[in-house]
Amino acid sequence: MHPPKKALAFLRWFCREDYLEEIEGDLTEVFKKQHESSPFIAKWKFAWSVVKYFRPEFMKSLKNYQSNPFDMYNHYVKISIRNLWKNKSYSLLNILGLTAGTVSCLYILLYVQEQYSFDDHHKNAERIFRVITDISTNEKTDRMATISTAILPFIQEDFPEVEEAARVLYRADVNDHLFRVGDKSMYVTEGYYADSTFFNVFTYRFIQGSIRHCLDKPHSMVISSVVAAKLFGEGEAVNQTITMSDNFGTNEYTITGVFDYNYGRSHIRPNFIVNIYSGRFGGFIRKAREWAWDNNAYGYVKLRPGTDAKEFEVKVTNYVSERAKQRLAELGYTKVMHLQPIQEIHVHSNLSSEISKNSNANFLLILIIVSAFIQLIACINFMNLSTARSASRAKEIGIRKSAGAGKTAILWQFLNESILITVISIALALPVLYLLLPYFNIISQYTLSADIFSNPIIWQIVIALIIITGLFAGSYPAFYLSSFKAIEVLKGNFHHRLSAVNLRKGLVVFQFMISVGLIVSVMIIRNQVRFMQDKELGFNKEQKLVIPFRSRDAIRTRIEPFLNAITKLAAVKNATAARNYPGSKIGVDIDLYKTGQTMNDAKLIFADQVDENYFETMEIPLLAGRGFTKADTLGQIIINEAAARVLGISISEAPGENLHTGPAGEASTYPIIGVIKDFNFSSLHEEIKPLFFHYHPGNPNIIVSFQSNDYSTLLANLETAWKQINPQEPFAYFFVDESIQKQYETENTLLRLINSFTILAIFICCLGLFGLAAFKAEQRVKEIGIRKILGATTTSLVALLSKDFLWLVLIACVIITPIAGWAMSRWLQDYAYRISISWWFFVFPATAALLIALVAISFQSIKAAMANPVKNLRAE
Amino acid sequence: MAQILGEFEELVLLMVAAQHDEAYGVSILENLEEELDKKLNISAIHVALKRMEYKGFVNSRFGGITEDRGGRRKKYYIVTALGKRMLDEQYTLRNGIYKRIPKISFG
Numbered sequence: 001m002h003p004p005k006k007a008l009a010f011l012r013w014f015c016r017e018d019y020l021e022e023i024e025g026d027l028t029e030v031f032k033k034q035h036e037s038s039p040f041i042a043k044w045k046f047a048w049s050v051v052k053y054f055r056p057e058f059m060k061s062l063k064n065y066q067s068n069p070f071d072m073y074n075h076y077v078k079i080s081i082r083n084l085w086k087n088k089s090y091s092l093l094n095i096l097g098l099t100a101g102t103v104s105c106l107y108i109l110l111y112v113q114e115q116y117s118f119d120d121h122h123k124n125a126e127r128i129f130r131v132i133t134d135i136s137t138n139e140k141t142d143r144m145a146t147i148s149t150a151i152l153p154f155i156q157e158d159f160p161e162v163e164e165a166a167r168v169l170y171r172a173d174v175n176d177h178l179f180r181v182g183d184k185s186m187y188v189t190e191g192y193y194a195d196s197t198f199f200n201v202f203t204y205r206f207i208q209g210s211i212r213h214c215l216d217k218p219h220s221m222v223i224s225s226v227v228a229a230k231l232f233g234e235g236e237a238v239n240q241t242i243t244m245s246d247n248f249g250t251n252e253y254t255i256t257g258v259f260d261y262n263y264g265r266s267h268i269r270p271n272f273i274v275n276i277y278s279g280r281f282g283g284f285i286r287k288a289r290e291w292a293w294d295n296n297a298y299g300y301v302k303l304r305p306g307t308d309a310k311e312f313e314v315k316v317t318n319y320v321s322e323r324a325k326q327r328l329a330e331l332g333y334t335k336v337m338h339l340q341p342i343q344e345i346h347v348h349s350n351l352s353s354e355i356s357k358n359s360n361a362n363f364l365l366i367l368i369i370v371s372a373f374i375q376l377i378a379c380i381n382f383m384n385l386s387t388a389r390s391a392s393r394a395k396e397i398g399i400r401k402s403a404g405a406g407k408t409a410i411l412w413q414f415l416n417e418s419i420l421i422t423v424i425s426i427a428l429a430l431p432v433l434y435l436l437l438p439y440f441n442i443i444s445q446y447t448l449s450a451d452i453f454s455n456p457i458i459w460q461i462v463i464a465l466i467i468i469t470g471l472f473a474g475s476y477p478a479f480y481l482s483s484f485k486a487i488e489v490l491k492g493n494f495h496h497r498l499s500a501v502n503l504r505k506g507l508v509v510f511q512f513m514i515s516v517g518l519i520v521s522v523m524i525i526r527n528q529v530r531f532m533q534d535k536e537l538g539f540n541k542e543q544k545l546v547i548p549f550r551s552r553d554a555i556r557t558r559i560e561p562f563l564n565a566i567t568k569l570a571a572v573k574n575a576t577a578a579r580n581y582p583g584s585k586i587g588v589d590i591d592l593y594k595t596g597q598t599m600n601d602a603k604l605i606f607a608d609q610v611d612e613n614y615f616e617t618m619e620i621p622l623l624a625g626r627g628f629t630k631a632d633t634l635g636q637i638i639i640n641e642a643a644a645r646v647l648g649i650s651i652s653e654a655p656g657e658n659l660h661t662g663p664a665g666e667a668s669t670y671p672i673i674g675v676i677k678d679f680n681f682s683s684l685h686e687e688i689k690p691l692f693f694h695y696h697p698g699n700p701n702i703i704v705s706f707q708s709n710d711y712s713t714l715l716a717n718l719e720t721a722w723k724q725i726n727p728q729e730p731f732a733y734f735f736v737d738e739s740i741q742k743q744y745e746t747e748n749t750l751l752r753l754i755n756s757f758t759i760l761a762i763f764i765c766c767l768g769l770f771g772l773a774a775f776k777a778e779q780r781v782k783e784i785g786i787r788k789i790l791g792a793t794t795t796s797l798v799a800l801l802s803k804d805f806l807w808l809v810l811i812a813c814v815i816i817t818p819i820a821g822w823a824m825s826r827w828l829q830d831y832a833y834r835i836s837i838s839w840w841f842f843v844f845p846a847t848a849a850l851l852i853a854l855v856a857i858s859f860q861s862i863k864a865a866m867a868n869p870v871k872n873l874r875a876e
Numbered sequence: 877m878a879q880i881l882g883e884f885e886e887l888v889l890l891m892v893a894a895q896h897d898e899a900y901g902v903s904i905l906e907n908l909e910e911e912l913d914k915k916l917n918i919s920a921i922h923v924a925l926k927r928m929e930y931k932g933f934v935n936s937r938f939g940g941i942t943e944d945r946g947g948r949r950k951k952y953y954i955v956t957a958l959g960k961r962m963l964d965e966q967y968t969l970r971n972g973i974y975k976r977i978p979k980i981s982f983g
Contacts, residue, residue: 024946027918029944
């Protein structure tokens with residue numbers, strides 16, 4: 001018998017109050033009459049009528065609607081602005097701190113957001129996976145980002161779940177490809193061999209040419225917009241012919257398309273892609289039959305909608321194990337296949353054989369945590385300054401409360417105030433970030449483009465940041481201030497509550513804990529980096545440079561003439577042709593075992609290929625046996641100490657032993673002729689691994705050992721020799737110590753980032769301390785005046801005012817020392833060669849923090865201590 | 877401002893005048909439905925009443941509480957002098973024109 005509740009509630013919500021009673025009454029009366037004949041129609045009619053009232057004349061006017069809160073809000077904003085203006089210096093400290101914090105926070109958030117959005121732009125990205133392989137032997141399991149080259153086409157053929165599949169390959173030891181078009185030539189890196197289906201799996205935007213069928217024919221090539229601009233400028237690139245040379249040979253390619261290099265971010269970042277069966281390398285791929293070895297292809301599959309990736313993983317594993325059963329058994333391997341969602345690769349996958357350098361979830365987490373801490377320090381400044389200065393607002397609160405303001409109303413007022421300050425800070429931070437973006441990019445070694453300012457995501461982040469920062473900074477002051485008792489503050493006996501004073505001290509301690517912790521970590525990272533740069537590596541890295549040969553013809557025929565030419569130069573001590581150089585990754589490893597053992601006992605040993613002058617040039621001492629001669633073409637090898645150790649051969653007896661690889665019957669044999677002293681051929685993250693060398697004269701990288709300080713003459717002479725012998729390729733060189741340095745790029749980036757964070761943290765801390773010291777001095781101005789009159793010296797007064805704060809900093813140092821020590825020793829665990837943490841890593845930051853704090857406080861303390869006491873005391 | 881009286885408003889105003897001092901939303905609705913022999917929605921009546929009140933053709937007052945209305949008071953409407961004049965004008969106008977219709981049989 002009652003009118004529908006929802007309709008009635010809706011009517012009451014929108015209908016103006018002076019009409020409501022009449023309308024509701026009339027509606028109810030009509031409803032009741034109707035209800036007697038047909039309850040159902042009555043209900044519908046009632047609801048329909050309510051809807052018909054939903055028109056402007058019957059609605060509550062917005063102006064009248066809850067007019068009080070709206071006016072109150074205006075009033076709050078006005079009071080906030082007046083207060084900001086009245087206490088300009090404190091407002092400036094707050095806003096400056098928050099702006100500085102926000103700028104770094106915003107940059108980090110945008111950076112992290114971009115890292116997490118890698119590969120999001122592909123159509124149906126959630127259905128695209130990379131197939132990866134776990135290979136287990138008796139000893140260990142290796143996870144590879146790749147699969148055997150031959151497998152993927154069969155998977156595509158035999159599994160209906162696979163909608164599209166594509167392989168991507170590249171040669172780790174071929175980095176530079178020489179492109180020649182007419183008389184223009186340039187080196188291009190990041191080139192991939194891909195199946196013609198590549199663009200069916202991945203989404204690219206083509207600027208020229210068609211994405212369809214662009215990779216169908218061998219020797220067809222698509223290039224990035226960047227390469228196209230360099231080679232062809234504005235002109236048409238499609239159908240042009242490029243001659244590409246690398247140490248796999250020289251081939252002509254026809255360009256079939258140009259894709260936009262800046263569209264989307266992907267873990268595959270090609271400069272060019274060629275059809276998978278192109279050139280000599282393509283020939284190897286075509287011939288690939290191996291299902292156990294040859295894990296060189298990155299395999300991508302796009303699954304049909306509704307396919308369960310986990311189930312598919314199991315099916316593929318079974319399929320591969322079944323088809324490669326015999327081969328795997330021979331080698332003593334088991335293979336398990338996994339699917340990686342491509343959107344997760346960039347942040348979550350960190351395998352040794354990634355196609356390009358990925359980001360790292362832990363690294364991003366550290367960045368977020370540190371930037372959150374910076375923002376926290378800025379928030380603490382706001383909390384401390386506003387609670388410390390609450391006495392000045394106490395009367396206002398008292399009057400508001402006696403005029404009827406509730407606790408919530410006051411709470412909202414102060415939250416409004418903190419949000420207003422946050423809004424101002426962020427409004428300042430955005431242009432600052434825009435201007436400083438290039439500098440931030442230098443620090444992070446990443447290109448965050450200015451396009452982000454037109455990306456809607458930035459506004460989501462900004463709004464979230466305003467709300468979080470505003471509420472966080474404002475909540476404590478708001479609760480504190482709104483709890484004042486009207487009678488007490490109006491009577492004039494206002495006391496800072498002890499809990500608030502203690503909390504303030506606690507917060508200052510916290511701020512300095514973070515700052516000191518950051519200084520400690522900067523020092524430890526810096527020392528570790530320096531340690532890695534300076535450590536003896538087992539060879540001489542000074543006064544050495546590398547000249548790479550890139551084209552196959554040149555490597556075959558011109559290495560020897562070039563070596564002969566340059567060793568005649570006076571400054572050149574020695575020169576050698578090697579496959580790898582310090583700082584490059586040794587890409588080949590082979591399972592080797594001693595005579596009398598089988599493949600099951602084999603140990604994985606890295607393989608390098610060098611000529612007879614290598615050890616002399618690198619200054620690596622020979623411990624037993626002899627070095628290479630030109631006659632060592634029968635698989636003779638030289639091993640390092642680590643290899644002798646894992647194989648269980650004593651160094652003196654090693655020369656004369658034979659090593660073998662491969663299953664019984666088809667095993668190859670390598671006689672050991674010498675043992676060299678261990679040297680660090682890879683970065684210092686790793687222990688020295690087992691390694692062997694075999695003899696081969698025509699290797700692409702010429703390592704030159706020289707003795708000269710006149711680099712320009714030396715380089716000019718080397719270039720002259722190059723031009724005479726190998727005029728087709730541009731002369732290029734780099735120094736060995738630089739190449740070693742490049743291995744520590746991540747550490748250097750981390751160092752630069754933490755360094756800037758530290759400076760920022762200290763700066764914001766000092767702003768806060770400066771504000772608090774100013775406030776303290778202002779509060780104690782009479783006390784200081786009286787002390788001074790009674791004979792206190794300026795020094796003793798400065799000490800009196802500074803002492804409290806310095807205690808806090810000291811406490812912070814004591815608390816943070818074990819935490820930072822623990823965290824940094826965890827960080828150092830990643831390095832096989834690391835510094836030991838010593839006491840001065842903590843004493844120095846503590847001293848620095850104390851000194852910096854002292855400077856921040858003393859400005860105010862000295863000002864107060866020097867002031868003329870008469871001026872301050874005469875007022876009463 | 878020229879005062880305008882819409883067609884439906886005129887009907888409602890006539891009913892308010894006819895039910896002198898006893899007219900309220902539902903009574904107007906029911907009587908009009910009866911006269912016109914078609915269903916009306918109460919909201920249409922209210923729209924007309926509120927507009928005429930704004931234009932000054934009717935005045936309103938609250939009446940007593942009745943059980944039927946879920947404890948809500950009735951709002952009674954009464955025609956104002958201006959409203960009455962408006963009705964008179966309309967009547968004269970229509971009557972005048974009506975009278976000019978020639979006496980021809982339309983049978």
